[in-house]
Protein backbone atom coordinates (compact mmCIF):
# COMPACT_ATOMS: atom_id res chain seq x y z
CA UNK A 1 0.00 0.00 0.00
CA UNK A 2 1.46 3.37 -0.95
CA UNK A 3 0.19 6.06 1.38
CA UNK A 4 2.89 8.53 0.38
CA UNK A 5 0.77 10.63 -1.99
CA UNK A 6 -1.77 11.09 0.79
CA UNK A 7 0.63 11.91 3.60
CA UNK A 8 3.26 13.82 1.57
CA UNK A 9 1.67 17.28 2.04
CA UNK A 10 1.49 16.74 5.81
CA UNK A 11 5.08 15.44 5.97
CA UNK A 12 6.19 18.58 4.16
CA UNK A 13 4.75 20.71 6.94
CA UNK A 14 6.34 19.04 9.94
CA UNK A 15 10.05 19.48 10.59
CA UNK A 16 12.24 17.23 8.42
CA UNK A 17 13.59 15.06 11.23
CA UNK A 18 10.07 14.43 12.57
CA UNK A 19 8.89 13.65 9.02
CA UNK A 20 11.72 11.16 8.67
CA UNK A 21 10.76 9.38 11.89
CA UNK A 22 7.15 9.18 10.73
CA UNK A 23 8.30 7.77 7.38
CA UNK A 24 10.38 5.08 9.11
CA UNK A 25 7.45 4.28 11.40
CA UNK A 26 5.11 3.91 8.41
CA UNK A 27 7.61 1.67 6.64
CA UNK A 28 8.06 -0.47 9.76
CA UNK A 29 4.30 -0.87 10.00
CA UNK A 30 4.22 -2.17 6.44
CA UNK A 31 2.80 0.91 4.74
CA UNK A 32 5.56 0.98 2.12
CA UNK A 33 4.58 0.26 -1.47
CA UNK A 34 5.59 -3.05 -3.04
CA UNK A 35 7.14 -3.28 -6.48
CA UNK A 36 6.21 -6.76 -7.57
CA UNK A 37 6.80 -6.25 -11.27
CA UNK A 38 10.30 -7.72 -11.23
CA UNK A 39 13.23 -5.99 -12.86
CA UNK A 40 14.05 -6.25 -16.58
CA UNK A 41 17.16 -8.32 -17.34
CA UNK A 42 18.89 -5.22 -18.75
CA UNK A 43 19.02 -3.68 -15.25
CA UNK A 44 20.73 -6.69 -13.65
CA UNK A 45 24.43 -6.46 -12.82
CA UNK A 46 27.02 -8.75 -11.21
CA UNK A 47 29.43 -6.88 -9.01
CA UNK A 48 31.32 -7.39 -5.71
CA UNK A 49 30.56 -11.10 -6.00
CA UNK A 50 26.84 -10.32 -5.75
CA UNK A 51 23.98 -10.26 -8.23
CA UNK A 52 21.97 -7.02 -8.19
CA UNK A 53 18.58 -7.30 -9.94
CA UNK A 54 18.83 -3.55 -10.54
CA UNK A 55 21.59 -1.03 -9.83
CA UNK A 56 19.62 1.41 -7.62
CA UNK A 57 20.09 1.39 -3.84
CA UNK A 58 19.08 3.52 -0.88
CA UNK A 59 22.06 5.56 0.29
CA UNK A 60 23.37 5.53 3.85
CA UNK A 61 21.72 7.76 6.42
CA UNK A 62 18.11 7.00 5.53
CA UNK A 63 18.06 3.90 7.72
CA UNK A 64 20.89 4.45 10.19
CA UNK A 65 19.71 1.73 12.58
CA UNK A 66 18.65 -0.98 10.13
CA UNK A 67 14.96 -0.73 10.89
CA UNK A 68 13.63 -0.93 7.33
CA UNK A 69 16.04 -2.60 4.89
CA UNK A 70 13.35 -5.08 3.82
CA UNK A 71 10.82 -2.32 3.15
CA UNK A 72 13.40 -0.63 0.90
CA UNK A 73 14.08 -3.86 -0.97
CA UNK A 74 10.32 -4.52 -1.32
CA UNK A 75 9.95 -0.99 -2.73
CA UNK A 76 12.12 -2.12 -5.63
CA UNK A 77 15.60 -1.07 -4.55
CA UNK A 78 18.32 -3.42 -5.80
CA UNK A 79 20.14 -3.05 -2.48
CA UNK A 80 19.94 -1.23 0.82
CA UNK A 81 22.77 0.40 2.78
CA UNK A 82 22.22 0.85 6.52
CA UNK A 83 24.19 3.10 8.91
CA UNK A 84 26.37 5.00 9.42
CA UNK A 85 26.75 3.03 12.63
CA UNK A 86 29.33 3.71 15.35
CA UNK A 87 30.45 1.26 18.07
CA UNK A 88 28.67 3.06 20.89
CA UNK A 89 25.28 4.76 20.53
CA UNK A 90 25.49 8.54 20.16
CA UNK A 91 22.99 11.37 20.05
CA UNK A 92 24.50 13.50 17.31
CA UNK A 93 24.36 17.30 17.12
CA UNK A 94 21.72 19.56 18.70
CA UNK A 95 18.47 20.04 16.75
CA UNK A 96 17.44 21.41 14.35
CA UNK A 97 19.98 19.60 12.19
CA UNK A 98 18.16 18.71 8.96
CA UNK A 99 16.97 21.47 6.62
CA UNK A 100 14.91 21.21 3.44
CA UNK A 101 15.72 23.56 0.57
CA UNK A 102 12.68 22.63 -1.47
CA UNK A 103 13.25 25.20 -4.22
CA UNK A 104 16.55 23.49 -5.00
CA UNK A 105 15.49 19.90 -4.43
CA UNK A 106 18.19 19.88 -1.77
CA UNK A 107 18.79 19.02 1.86
CA UNK A 108 21.40 20.25 4.34
CA UNK A 109 22.12 18.00 7.30
CA UNK A 110 24.48 18.13 10.24
CA UNK A 111 23.18 15.10 12.12
CA UNK A 112 26.63 13.99 13.30
CA UNK A 113 26.21 10.19 13.22
CA UNK A 114 23.22 9.90 15.54
CA UNK A 115 22.68 6.15 15.83
CA UNK A 116 21.91 3.33 18.25
CA UNK A 117 25.34 1.69 18.03
CA UNK A 118 26.74 -1.65 16.86
CA UNK A 119 24.81 -3.99 19.16
CA UNK A 120 21.34 -2.69 18.25
CA UNK A 121 22.03 -2.76 14.50
CA UNK A 122 23.56 -6.21 14.68
CA UNK A 123 20.51 -7.58 16.51
CA UNK A 124 18.20 -6.26 13.78
CA UNK A 125 20.30 -7.51 10.89
CA UNK A 126 20.62 -10.94 12.46
CA UNK A 127 16.85 -11.15 12.89
CA UNK A 128 16.22 -10.42 9.19
CA UNK A 129 19.21 -12.34 7.74
CA UNK A 130 17.06 -15.27 6.58
CA UNK A 131 15.23 -12.95 4.19
CA UNK A 132 18.30 -12.47 2.01
CA UNK A 133 18.67 -9.45 -0.26
CA UNK A 134 21.72 -7.22 -0.49
CA UNK A 135 22.22 -5.16 2.67
CA UNK A 136 25.42 -3.18 3.05
CA UNK A 137 26.64 -1.83 6.39
CA UNK A 138 28.12 1.67 6.49
CA UNK A 139 30.56 1.99 9.41
CA UNK A 140 31.94 5.05 11.18
CA UNK A 141 33.76 6.20 14.29
CA UNK A 142 32.35 7.67 17.49
CA UNK A 143 32.90 11.40 17.83
CA UNK A 144 34.94 10.93 21.03
CA UNK A 145 36.88 7.85 19.86
CA UNK A 146 40.48 7.81 21.09
CA UNK A 147 41.53 5.49 18.26
CA UNK A 148 39.23 6.12 15.29
CA UNK A 149 40.69 3.32 13.22
CA UNK A 150 39.87 0.85 16.01
CA UNK A 151 36.19 1.87 15.65
CA UNK A 152 36.26 0.90 11.95
CA UNK A 153 38.02 -2.38 12.76
CA UNK A 154 35.32 -3.12 15.35
CA UNK A 155 32.66 -2.44 12.69
CA UNK A 156 34.17 -5.01 10.35
CA UNK A 157 34.44 -7.63 13.08
CA UNK A 158 30.94 -7.04 14.41
CA UNK A 159 29.02 -7.13 11.12
CA UNK A 160 31.00 -9.60 9.03
CA UNK A 161 28.36 -12.29 9.54
CA UNK A 162 25.43 -10.14 8.36
CA UNK A 163 26.80 -7.57 5.88
CA UNK A 164 26.64 -8.09 2.10
CA UNK A 165 29.32 -5.41 1.84
CA UNK A 166 30.90 -2.71 3.99
CA UNK A 167 31.20 1.00 3.41
CA UNK A 168 34.00 2.75 5.28
CA UNK A 169 32.63 6.25 5.71
CA UNK A 170 35.34 8.83 6.20
CA UNK A 171 33.52 11.58 4.33
CA UNK A 172 30.87 12.93 6.67
CA UNK A 173 31.42 16.66 7.17
CA UNK A 174 29.69 16.50 10.55
CA UNK A 175 32.29 14.65 12.64
CA UNK A 176 35.20 17.05 13.18
CA UNK A 177 38.46 15.80 11.68
CA UNK A 178 36.93 12.71 10.05
CA UNK A 179 37.59 13.78 6.49
CA UNK A 180 41.29 14.16 7.23
CA UNK A 181 41.38 10.35 7.01
CA UNK A 182 41.14 10.84 3.24
CA UNK A 183 44.74 12.06 3.01
CA UNK A 184 47.15 9.58 1.44
CA UNK A 185 49.12 8.48 4.51
CA UNK A 186 46.09 8.40 6.80
CA UNK A 187 44.04 6.51 4.22
CA UNK A 188 46.73 3.91 3.70
CA UNK A 189 47.04 3.29 7.43
CA UNK A 190 43.27 3.17 7.91
CA UNK A 191 42.49 0.85 5.04
CA UNK A 192 45.42 -1.47 5.71
CA UNK A 193 44.15 -1.99 9.26
CA UNK A 194 40.52 -2.29 8.13
CA UNK A 195 41.38 -4.91 5.50
CA UNK A 196 43.37 -6.87 8.09
CA UNK A 197 40.39 -6.87 10.47
CA UNK A 198 38.35 -8.84 7.93
CA UNK A 199 38.35 -12.60 8.47
CA UNK A 200 36.43 -13.56 5.32
CA UNK A 201 35.89 -11.80 2.02
CA UNK A 202 32.95 -9.43 2.49
CA UNK A 203 33.67 -6.57 0.06
CA UNK A 204 34.92 -3.32 1.60
CA UNK A 205 34.16 -0.03 -0.15
CA UNK A 206 35.34 3.46 0.69
CA UNK A 207 32.93 6.42 0.67
CA UNK A 208 34.53 9.72 -0.25
CA UNK A 209 33.59 13.39 -0.14
CA UNK A 210 33.06 15.47 -3.28
CA UNK A 211 35.20 18.28 -1.87
CA UNK A 212 38.60 16.95 -2.90
CA UNK A 213 41.51 18.57 -4.69
CA UNK A 214 42.98 16.96 -7.81
CA UNK A 215 45.83 15.69 -5.63
CA UNK A 216 43.41 14.15 -3.09
CA UNK A 217 41.59 12.35 -5.90
CA UNK A 218 44.79 10.97 -7.36
CA UNK A 219 45.93 9.81 -3.90
CA UNK A 220 42.63 8.04 -3.21
CA UNK A 221 42.75 6.30 -6.60
CA UNK A 222 46.34 5.20 -5.99
CA UNK A 223 45.53 3.80 -2.54
CA UNK A 224 42.44 2.00 -3.89
CA UNK A 225 44.53 0.33 -6.59
CA UNK A 226 47.47 -0.45 -4.28
CA UNK A 227 45.36 -2.00 -1.56
CA UNK A 228 42.88 -3.56 -4.02
CA UNK A 229 39.84 -1.97 -2.41
CA UNK A 230 36.59 -3.55 -3.57
CA UNK A 231 34.95 -0.28 -4.55
CA UNK A 232 34.50 3.44 -3.98
CA UNK A 233 31.26 5.31 -3.31
CA UNK A 234 31.27 8.78 -4.85
CA UNK A 235 30.06 10.80 -3.03
CA UNK A 236 28.94 11.99 0.35
CA UNK A 237 27.40 15.45 0.90
CA UNK A 238 29.30 18.64 0.08
CA UNK A 239 30.35 21.55 2.23
CA UNK A 240 30.28 23.74 -0.92
CA UNK A 241 27.28 25.99 -1.48
CA UNK A 242 28.03 26.95 -5.10
CA UNK A 243 24.74 25.65 -6.51
CA UNK A 244 22.73 27.65 -4.03
CA UNK A 245 22.37 31.34 -4.65
CA UNK A 246 20.06 32.34 -1.84
CA UNK A 247 17.03 31.36 0.18
CA UNK A 248 16.11 30.12 3.61
CA UNK A 249 18.56 27.64 5.17
CA UNK A 250 21.16 28.07 2.39
CA UNK A 251 23.59 29.32 5.02
CA UNK A 252 23.11 26.44 7.46
CA UNK A 253 26.25 24.51 8.34
CA UNK A 254 26.44 20.86 7.32
CA UNK A 255 26.49 18.67 4.24
CA UNK A 256 24.46 19.62 1.18
CA UNK A 257 22.77 16.85 -0.82
CA UNK A 258 20.22 16.63 -3.62
CA UNK A 259 20.16 18.39 -6.98
CA UNK A 260 22.89 21.00 -6.36
CA UNK A 261 25.29 18.13 -5.60
CA UNK A 262 24.72 16.33 -8.89
CA UNK A 263 27.29 18.04 -11.14
CA UNK A 264 30.10 18.09 -8.57
CA UNK A 265 29.66 14.47 -7.47
CA UNK A 266 29.42 13.29 -11.08
CA UNK A 267 32.62 15.12 -11.97
CA UNK A 268 34.47 13.48 -9.07
CA UNK A 269 32.99 10.12 -10.11
CA UNK A 270 34.31 10.45 -13.66
CA UNK A 271 37.69 11.55 -12.32
CA UNK A 272 37.98 8.55 -10.01
CA UNK A 273 36.89 6.23 -12.84
CA UNK A 274 39.65 7.65 -15.04
CA UNK A 275 42.29 7.70 -12.29
CA UNK A 276 41.60 4.05 -11.40
CA UNK A 277 41.63 3.05 -15.06
CA UNK A 278 38.09 1.67 -14.65
CA UNK A 279 39.51 -1.13 -12.49
CA UNK A 280 37.68 -0.30 -9.27
CA UNK A 281 33.88 -0.71 -9.07
CA UNK A 282 32.20 2.62 -8.35
CA UNK A 283 28.85 3.52 -6.82
CA UNK A 284 27.57 6.89 -8.03
CA UNK A 285 25.50 8.95 -5.58
CA UNK A 286 24.64 12.62 -5.33
CA UNK A 287 21.60 14.42 -6.68
CA UNK A 288 19.97 11.59 -8.61
CA UNK A 289 16.29 12.45 -9.10
CA UNK A 290 15.40 10.74 -12.39
CA UNK A 291 16.23 7.86 -14.72
CA UNK A 292 18.19 10.32 -16.86
CA UNK A 293 20.31 11.32 -13.84
CA UNK A 294 20.94 7.66 -13.03
CA UNK A 295 22.01 7.07 -16.62
CA UNK A 296 24.46 10.01 -16.52
CA UNK A 297 26.08 8.55 -13.39
CA UNK A 298 26.44 5.17 -15.10
CA UNK A 299 27.92 6.71 -18.24
CA UNK A 300 30.37 8.56 -15.99
CA UNK A 301 31.66 5.39 -14.38
CA UNK A 302 29.10 4.14 -11.86
CA UNK A 303 28.23 0.43 -11.89
CA UNK A 304 25.69 0.98 -9.12
CA UNK A 305 23.83 4.09 -8.00
CA UNK A 306 22.26 5.31 -4.78
CA UNK A 307 19.97 8.12 -3.74
CA UNK A 308 18.45 9.66 -0.67
CA UNK A 309 17.35 13.32 -0.95
CA UNK A 310 15.09 12.96 -4.00
CA UNK A 311 13.17 10.20 -2.26
CA UNK A 312 12.15 12.62 0.49
CA UNK A 313 10.69 14.97 -2.12
CA UNK A 314 9.22 12.50 -4.58
CA UNK A 315 8.30 9.47 -2.48
CA UNK A 316 8.71 5.79 -3.27
CA UNK A 317 7.09 5.91 -6.73
CA UNK A 318 10.39 7.48 -7.82
CA UNK A 319 12.12 4.10 -7.54
CA UNK A 320 9.88 2.44 -10.13
CA UNK A 321 10.10 5.52 -12.37
CA UNK A 322 13.89 5.65 -12.31
CA UNK A 323 14.18 1.96 -13.15
CA UNK A 324 11.65 2.21 -15.96
CA UNK A 325 13.29 5.28 -17.50
CA UNK A 326 16.81 3.89 -17.10
CA UNK A 327 15.84 0.67 -18.88
CA UNK A 328 14.34 2.74 -21.72
CA UNK A 329 17.50 4.89 -22.04
CA UNK A 330 19.75 1.82 -22.17
CA UNK A 331 17.57 0.34 -24.88
CA UNK A 332 17.46 3.59 -26.85
CA UNK A 333 21.24 3.68 -26.97
CA UNK A 334 21.65 0.00 -27.83
CA UNK A 335 23.04 -1.17 -24.49
CA UNK A 336 21.67 -4.58 -23.56
CA UNK A 337 22.91 -4.35 -19.95
CA UNK A 338 23.86 -1.65 -17.43
CA UNK A 339 27.44 -2.96 -17.44
CA UNK A 340 27.79 -2.09 -21.15
CA UNK A 341 27.08 1.59 -20.47
CA UNK A 342 29.41 2.01 -17.48
CA UNK A 343 31.96 4.74 -18.23
CA UNK A 344 30.70 5.31 -21.79
CA UNK A 345 31.27 9.08 -21.41
CA UNK A 346 34.74 8.89 -19.83
CA UNK A 347 37.89 9.09 -21.92
CA UNK A 348 40.34 6.74 -20.29
Ligand SMILES: Cc1cc2nc3c(=O)[nH]c(=O)nc-3n(C[C@H](O)[C@H](O)[C@H](O)COP(=O)(O)O)c2cc1C
Nearest residue numbers: 059060061084109235236257258286287307308309
Ligand atom coordinates in the same frame (compact mmCIF):
# COMPACT_ATOMS: atom_id res chain seq x y z
C1 LIG B 1 19.70 13.40 6.26
C2 LIG B 1 20.91 12.71 5.68
C3 LIG B 1 21.67 11.86 6.46
C4 LIG B 1 22.79 11.22 5.91
N1 LIG B 1 23.52 10.35 6.69
C5 LIG B 1 24.56 9.68 6.15
C6 LIG B 1 25.29 8.73 6.90
O1 LIG B 1 24.99 8.45 8.06
N2 LIG B 1 26.35 8.12 6.31
C7 LIG B 1 26.71 8.36 5.01
O2 LIG B 1 27.68 7.74 4.52
N3 LIG B 1 26.03 9.23 4.26
C8 LIG B 1 24.96 9.89 4.80
N4 LIG B 1 24.26 10.78 4.03
C9 LIG B 1 24.71 11.03 2.63
C10 LIG B 1 23.95 10.19 1.63
O3 LIG B 1 24.20 8.81 1.83
C11 LIG B 1 24.37 10.58 0.19
O4 LIG B 1 25.76 10.29 0.02
C12 LIG B 1 24.13 12.05 -0.11
O5 LIG B 1 22.94 12.49 0.50
C13 LIG B 1 24.05 12.33 -1.61
O6 LIG B 1 22.94 11.66 -2.19
P1 LIG B 1 21.54 12.40 -2.51
O7 LIG B 1 21.88 13.67 -3.21
O8 LIG B 1 20.77 11.43 -3.36
O9 LIG B 1 20.89 12.63 -1.19
C14 LIG B 1 23.13 11.44 4.55
C15 LIG B 1 22.36 12.29 3.78
C16 LIG B 1 21.25 12.93 4.31
C17 LIG B 1 20.42 13.84 3.44
